[in-house]
Amino acid sequence: MKVSVCGRGGSGKSTLVSLLARSAKLKGLRVLVVDSDESNSGLFRMLGFDRPPVPLMELVGGKKEVQVKLKEALSSDESESGMTILLQDTLTMDDIPTEHISGKDALRLVCIGKIHQSLEGCACPMGVLSREFLKKLILKEEEIAIVDLEAGVEHFGRGVETSIDRVLVVVEPSFESLELAKRVKDLAGGIKKNLWAVLNKIDSEPLASRLESELKKREIEVVGTIPYDSSIFEDCLEGRAIKPDKATHAAGKILDFLLLKH
Numbered sequence: 647m648k649v650s651v652c653g654r655g656g657s658g659k660s661t662l663v664s665l666l667a668r669s670a671k672l673k674g675l676r677v678l679v680v681d682s683d684e685s686n687s688g689l690f691r692m693l694g695f696d697r698p699p700v701p702l703m704e705l706v707g708g709k710k711e712v713q714v715k716l717k718e719a720l721s722s723d724e725s726e727s728g729m730t731i732l733l734q735d736t737l738t739m740d741d742i743p744t745e746h747i748s749g750k751d752a753l754r755l756v757c758i759g760k761i762h763q764s765l766e767g768c769a770c771p772m773g774v775l776s777r778e779f780l781k782k783l784i785l786k787e788e789e790i791a792i793v794d795l796e797a798g799v800e801h802f803g804r805g806v807e808t809s810i811d812r813v814l815v816v817v818e819p820s821f822e823s824l825e826l827a828k829r830v831k832d833l834a835g836g837i838k839k840n841l842w843a844v845l846n847k848i849d850s851e852p853l854a855s856r857l858e859s860e861l862k863k864r865e866i867e868v869v870g871t872i873p874y875d876s877s878i879f880e881d882c883l884e885g886r887a888i889k890p891d892k893a894t895h896a897a898g899k900i901l902d903f904l905l906l907k908h
Contacts (some may be wrong), residue, residue: 649814650806651663652819654797656797660683660692662693662816664692664887673901676739678783679793679794680776686794687760693749698750699747702761703771712775716770725804735782735878737784738784772796776881781808781886793810799830802836814841815866816842818846827861829862846871847872849873869900871896
């Protein structure tokens, strides 16, 4: 199963990805976390790795090479969705070269690519590579891929979710987060993908009820709630792996729901 996690910047996407990955590992699944957020550089630390893997963008010649292929495709009237970057027809977790994957056995991480300097250009090549990698990724029954997407909704425009089985949107206590969730729902519906909301940074039952009510008005079902936990904030501030706590238990319930729906 392939699960994507999206939401507004700062909503806690990477935190939820880390919690879901930990929960899936505890359930005996082989987990592949796909870092598809070109701006957030700390996911590997949240997962407990010392260093990030070499981005998959380097496997295909780098961002400039992909930009050239994009221009060639457009100039020849080839659709962006039809172009091919990866040489392989299919990929499994074990096919990924060792330098491009961190971890082993039950928990692994791959990174699509990052923005490293000013005037580097748009993130279009990352979106194209994310879409193709997820499309060609073949998972076994006991494996799960959890994808940390860039903030906002541009990934829908690039078709990254076309090969995703389940879409989660993280909603924090803000009007902007609620409105983004509605946009995500509409875009997910356009490609016939099921979507659920996960409430994050919740410090009281009344707050959770109010957010759930607002999402119900927008026809979005809430699948789980991650409580506010100062230890998670401290771990993120210090760049440490997120420790097991009640938030991990909450993420486990969310994962159980997704697995039952699969």
